[in-house]
Amino acid sequence: MLDNLRSKVISIIDQDNTVVEKLQAICDLLKENVAYYDWVGFYFKNGEKDELKLGPYSGEPTDHTIIPFGKGICGQVAVSNQNFVVPDVKAQDNYIACSITVKAEIVVPLFVNGKNVGQIDIDSNTPDPFTRSDERFLEFINAEVAKIL
Ligand code: SME
Secondary structure, three states: OHHHHHHHHHHHHHOOOOHHHHHHHHHHHHHHHOOOOOEEEEEEEOOOOOEEEEEEEEOOOOOOOEEEOOOHHHHHHHHHOOOEEEOOHHHOOOOOOOOOOOOEEEEEEEEEOOEEEEEEEEEEOOOOOOOHHHHHHHHHHHHHHHOOO
8 A cells, every 4th residue: 555655656756846735745645545644744844943843734734833842752853863653642741732533643754965854744543553664655755855855
């Protein structure tokens, strides 16, 4: 399933659209085609500030459009440079709740020339749905996105 989406991601990247349009199309593609992806969005470092700013996303609007480095799952990934897979959000102390329906989350950092410039963030209403396949898939997407940033 995820592997079938890789070629669609590449064709989105190759289209003659703006970066924002491409990122939006990727969010929509993932949310519509992966049953356990209930909210899909990109956060990026906000200029010179040590905070993340929400970019394109697909799913319910969130109040958390700015997240300081270190806060929540997203803010922790901004400083750790590591994937963060959360099977059960209730078990996390440093977590920012966006919706009471969310059970699990995965955040994968996005690197440009080795620098952590942002991340893809996915919330799931299904408990413990994410595997290594999701990590590899999201790493692939971020590597493709890095080419157009
Ligand atoms: N749950 C995230 C905040 C972003 S929302 O999921 C869209 C976190 O703890 O960083």
